[in-house]
Amino acid sequence: MLMANFLRNRKSSREFRNKDLRENTLKDIKKSMESVLDEASDVNLGFVLYEDGDRIARELDGIGGYAGVMVKSPHYIGIEFKDSEDKTEIYGAYYTEKLLSLINDMGVDGCWLTMTHVDVEKRKEVLGESGGQIGYLLAIGYPPLRNPFELLSEKITGHEGGDTYLSAMGKPEVKKEASRFASTSGSRLGIEKIVFKDSVENPATVEDLDDMGLYDLFYYVRFAPSNRNLQPWRFLVEKNKVKLLMAHSEEAGYSLVDAGVIMYYFESMMKTGHYLGSKSTWELIDGEVEGSETKYRYIAEYNI
Known part of the structure; x- marks a missing residue:
């Protein structure tokens, strides 16, 4: 189950390489944005790609971000909920996560950043006239390089409080019936x-x-x-x-x-x-x- 394995390893990356995405990758992301919006034609949703991530991060430093900390990335995608209807927020998030899954398939990481607490005029100043309707950003970029031997060690010894090699391969490890309802992670x-x-x-x-x-x-x-x-x-x-x-x-x-x-x-x-x-x-x-x-x-x- 590819989606199961993806979810099993799904984490919001808050660190990115200081490297712009390749031009072809940015083009593919734009195409994915368009295709997702076509599918979401009955949802009052919009996406805006900001390629100048350094400027966005600098101007929102100490104001926006994840738990009050601005996550620096080479690029951002603005998520526009164009009305205040519950349906727009629910399905806007649904289709945004679909977009993020497509982006992940390109070898690009991402995470949600909350902007709703940022003053509307400030959002417009930083993100453009439509910024007032952008309640969230996706920070996107290449994941930081990691030692491959550390990754292998995590899969063998377990991580997140108890996952073992079997579950790292996408199979829940079940030692006895009672354990099937125990969370495999302390979190x-x-x-x-x-x-x-x-x-x-x-x-x-x-x-x-x-x-x-x-x-x-x-x-x-x-x-x-x-x-x-x-x-x-x-x-x-x-x-x-x-x-x-x-x-x-x-x-x-x-x-x-x-x-x-x-x-x-x-x-x-x-x-x-x-x-x-x-x-x-x-x-x-x-x-x-x-x-x-x-x-x-x-x-x-x-x-x-």
């Missing part, structure tokens, strides 16, 4: 924390998910990136549907961007795994449900 929630059956008070079991052919999908989809790695997404399995919810509380909110990102990866994996060729797509839904400890907002549902 990742276990499946029992994010998947429910019929009720948000009823965690799905291994048998439930195996019987439906969904265990592998949920094992991998939890590696999807999220803002500050909060992993707010939850899945409610009901008969022939999977519903996406976002967990929230008075102390911790959620981002619709995270919803769009997880929707993209879930849907992509559904088309390549047990449900190969699935033509189903997400449909947005409304509603709230309150569990004993957490509130959840309904986002979308997917027919399986």
Whole structure:
């Protein structure tokens, strides 16, 4: 499962080589931007490529970026949400993550940078007249060079708190049944924390998910990136549907961007795994449900 392996190793790069992308690569990125926007024709979304990354990084230093720190890269892509509708933010993120996946296939890394906290006039000054509608940037560039022997060592000895060579090769290592629901990474929630059956008070079991052919999908989809790695997404399995919810509380909110990102990866994996060729797509839904400890907002549902 290529998408599973990609997700398994998916990380937001915050360091890039101080080297411009090749001219042909930039052309391919522009073509990918156009093709994704064509596919997203019913979404009020726009992309703008900024090739002068040094200037952008310099002018936004100490203002924009990841957790308040501007990530320096040779190029940036502005993500324009042209209205304030929830659909635009959700599907804007969905298609932006699709674009980022295409860019990754070119050997180029990237990460999301939040700009919503930057003054609108400042955004226009730095990013042009459309900058006021650019709430996020993608920093893109070549990944830093690394010692190949260090990479091999990581795969053999494990990284992120417990992944071993088997899981590095895309196969979950299962020593005993109980371990199947344990997170393979100290930074990742276990499946029992994010998947429910019929009720948000009823965690799905291994048998439930195996019987439906969904265990592998949920094992991998939890590696999807999220803002500050909060992993707010939850899945409610009901008969022939999977519903996406976002967990929230008075102390911790959620981002619709995270919803769009997880929707993209879930849907992509559904088309390549047990449900190969699935033509189903997400449909947005409304509603709230309150569990004993957490509130959840309904986002979308997917027919399986």
